[in-house]
Amino acid sequence: MELLGVIGNPIAHSLSPVMHNAALAATGRQGVYLPFLVEHAELAQAVYGARALGFTGLNVTIPFKEHVLPYLTELTPEARRIQSVNTIAFIDDRIVGHTTDGIGFTAAAKSELDFDFSRKAVLVIGAGGAARAITAELLARQCRVYITNRTYQRAEAFRELAGSARLQLTAVPMHPEALQPIMGQVDVVINTTSVGMAKPSAQNPGRESRADVPIPAELLLPQHLVIDIIYNPKQTLFLRLAQEKGCRTQNGVGMLVWQAVKAWEFWWGIAPPVEPMYQAIEASLS
Ligand code: ATR
Numbered sequence: 001m002e003l004l005g006v007i008g009n010p011i012a013h014s015l016s017p018v019m020h021n022a023a024l025a026a027t028g029r030q031g032v033y034l035p036f037l038v039e040h041a042e043l044a045q046a047v048y049g050a051r052a053l054g055f056t057g058l059n060v061t062i063p064f065k066e067h068v069l070p071y072l073t074e075l076t077p078e079a080r081r082i083q084s085v086n087t088i089a090f091i092d093d094r095i096v097g098h099t100t101d102g103i104g105f106t107a108a109a110k111s112e113l114d115f116d117f118s119r120k121a122v123l124v125i126g127a128g129g130a131a132r133a134i135t136a137e138l139l140a141r142q143c144r145v146y147i148t149n150r151t152y153q154r155a156e157a158f159r160e161l162a163g164s165a166r167l168q169l170t171a172v173p174m175h176p177e178a179l180q181p182i183m184g185q186v187d188v189v190i191n192t193t194s195v196g197m198a199k200p201s202a203q204n205p206g207r208e209s210r211a212d213v214p215i216p217a218e219l220l221l222p223q224h225l226v227i228d229i230i231y232n233p234k235q236t237l238f239l240r241l242a243q244e245k246g247c248r249t250q251n252g253v254g255m256l257v258w259q260a261v262k263a264w265e266f267w268w269g270i271a272p273p274v275e276p277m278y279q280a281i282e283a284s285l286s
Contacts, residue, residue, distance in 0.1 A: 002031035003054060004267075007046050007068075008061035011035045015284050016059055019260050022280035023272035031056070040067065047071040051090045057267045058088040059260075065099075065129060072097040076266075082136045082161070084129060087263040098266050101130065102137025104259030105229070111274070112254045115225060117141045121185050123172075125214045126192035127154035130229055134192060136161050139168060146182050148172045148215070150193075176216055183219050189242075191228040196236035213238045222246035229255050232285055253281055 006016045012035070020033035038046045043064055048071065050058055060068050065084045069075070072085065076098040079085050085097035109115040118141050124131050127149035138145050139162055147169065149155040155171040162169035172178050195214040210216065217238065220226060226242035231252035239249045257277045264272045 002029065002056045003050075004031060004033040004056055004058065005036050005050070006033070006059040006061055007036045007038045007043075007064060009038055009040065009063060011037045011061070014061060015256065015281055016061070016260065018280040018284050019257065019277045022276040023260070023264065026273050026276040038064070040064075043067055044071050047088070047095065050088075051095060055090055057090060057263070059263060060086050060088060062129075069097065071095065078102065078136075081140075082132050084133060086259065087266050089267055098263075099133055100259040100262035100266065101133035101255075102140075104257075104262050105134050105255045106137055106141065107262065108254030108258040109225075109227065109250060111258065112250055113225070113248065115188075117143055117188070119143060120187040122146070122188045122190060123148065123179075123182065123186045124190050124192060125149070125174075127151070127158060128192065131192040132158070132161070134190060134229075135169070143168065145169045146172050146186060148174045148179060150174055174215065176219060179215060179219055183221055183224075186224065188225045188227065189215075189220065191226075191230070191236070191238055194230070196228065196233075196238050197230050198232045208237050212236075213241065217241035217245065220245045220247055224248075225250070228252060231256055231281070234285060253278065253285075256281060 006014055014035050017033050017035050024031045065086055068085050073095045079097045079099045084099050087098045087100050089096045106117050121144040122138055123146045124135055125148055135145055135158055147155045147158050152173055191214045193214045196212055220242050224247045226247045227250045228236045228239050229252040230236050234251050242249050257274055261271050
């Protein structure tokens with residue numbers, strides 16, 4: 001019996017267990033995948049404990065993707081590039097950290113829309129951890145990346161990801177006047193912020209406002225592919241307005257599924273069947 005799990009805090013909301021267990025059941029692989037709530041002060045014990053118990057691997061989620069680095073014996077080039085780990089493999093005495101967030105993102109677009117990101121021009125909205133993983137992957141695919149963020153300094157700090165290919169990454173202030181001139185040049189617009197996420201405690205759940213979209217939808221053009229990495233709700237207001245503009249759209253379920261597919265490839269070198277994984281997510285969200 002193989003042991004796997006996800007560590008985070010909070011963790012109860014994580015859809016990884018249903019998704020991975022559905023894939024395990026579909027393949028007949030003898031294994032179980034569990035959620036683990038870990039206190040920050042006990043992160044090292046959690047990682048070393050999983051190794052001592054013979055775990056095959058772990059996923060790592062918020063808030064530990066960076067904090068877990070000191071407890072790993074090595075990083076893949078992808079994880080080293082962004083200093084963030086969402087997948088750990090225990091291989092003999094080694095604790096290997098990898099990130100599948102970026103490759104999962106591009107694999108989802110390839111699989112769901114047959115969209116190839118190579119050399120595309122992309123506007124990334126947001127400059128948090130998810131944006132960092134996606135941006136690094138896009139730069140590796142020689143995309144021209146524009147990055148905009150509420151806190152401009154965080155977007156500017158992404159220049160370091162571009163390294164010698166600095167010219168391919170441009171920080172843009174989050175103002176319509178600054179964004180408008182670049183919209184005609186970009187192929188893809190990606191929301192990586194939490195703007196538009198379901199709020200269980202919302203006072204006026206039916207009410208929509210400008211605060212529910214990351215940038216004004218008037219900026220979108222029909223030729224844009226618009227991707228929101230939010231999966232709850234499945235269709236954010238931003239995606240709905242993008243569709244009304246005639247844009248192709250994709251929600252965050254694909255990234256969720258495909259980062260897990262890439263974790264399987266890292267643990268076992270095989271891709272799980274995605275259909276049961278999508279079904280497990282759909283069932284959990286509805
Ligand atoms: P994650 O790891 O999921 O990307 P994060 O690191 O907390 O999460 O980043 C959240 C992103 O959403 C940031 O880009 C944040 O903008 P700031 O850097 O200015 O904080 C963005 N964000 C969150 N709430 C926002 C809001 N109400 N309006 C605009 N941007 C918001």
